[in-house]
Amino acid sequence: MTQAGTIYLVGAGPGDADLLTLRAARLLQQADLVVHDGLVDTSILAMARPDATLISVAKSRSKHTMPQEAINALLVREALGGRDVVRLKGGDPFIFGRGGEEAEAAHAAGVPVEVVPGISAANGAAAAAQIALTHREASSVVSFVAGQCKGLSEQDWSGLAGKDRTLVIYMGLKTAPQIAEKLMGDGLAPDMPVAVIENAARPRMRVLRGVLAALPDMVSRDGVTTPALIVIGEVVARPRSGDDLATPDQELAALAVEAMQ
Known part of the structure; x- marks a missing residue:
């Protein structure tokens, strides 16, 4: 009987290959099969061993290369066939990465599974933009929400953003x-x-900065595309290196004033 391989749920971080964990880099260089999301940068995929098989299961709002149930089945089938499988995800596997569902599928099939955390998209993006998600003078609470999901209008987000709070929106x-x-x-x-x-x-x-009322116009006007995150809170306006206190541009501020009238 063939000994089952292991499924490794690996976080690829926000995009820069230098931000991978050592564990993630080593697994990429060892794995027989790499099943990856579309947001994983090509520089990271290039780290896989030369004879490894790479399978993209990229998802977008309007197109799913492979449904989640089929991804689960693929991972389990290949591992039961004796292959070590790296399931490579942008950011961290357990923060809007469906890693929990894939781990459950592995457990149900009796397949060994290991989770290798990555720098989350929120942490990586905020650090790259020099936005401190927490700050003693601006925020002591951080919340992560998904902006692209069923029943968005019915979800209760009250209290997640405002004074002393930061809200990070994925897929928004x-x-x-x-x-x-x-x-x-x-x-x-x-x-x-x-x-x-x-x-x-x-x-x-x-990094585009503005105000809440002008958010839709900013996204459409500047042609923002994925991958992108939205950060809302007073931390966005904190000073950055070589910067005075950051303020929205005049056009966006005017839109906010108009919205309040």
Whole structure:
């Protein structure tokens, strides 16, 4: 009987190959099979051993290369066939990475599974943009939410953003109008500072800063694309190196004032 291989749920971090853990880099160089998300940078995939098989299971809002149930089945089938499988995910496997579902599938099939954490997209993006998610003068609470999910309008986000709080939104580009409306409807000030971080920790990184009321216009006007995260809170307006206190540009601030009238 063939001895089962191991499924390694590995975090690829925010994008820069230098931000991988040593454990992740070693596993990439050893694994027979690498099953990866579309957001994993090519520089990281290039670290896989030359004879490894690479399978993309990229997902997007409108197109799923492979449903999650099929990914689970693929991982289990290959491991039961004796292959060590690296399941490579952007950020951290257990923060909006569906790693929990894949670990459960492995456990149910009796397949060994190991989780190798990565720098989360939120931590990596904020660090690259020099936004401290917590700050003694601005925030003592951080919340992570998914902006692209069923029943978004029914979810209760009250208290997640505001004074002394930071809200990080994953997968929120397409629903930016609903997000802004939802938060302002819950009482968040239209001029609350907002940052959109695109391609964090990569050569094409952009950091767009504005205010909550202007978030939808900022995303559409500047053609923001995935991967991107939205950070909402007073920490966005804290000083950065070589910077005075950061303030939204005049156009976005005017939009916020208009929204409050």
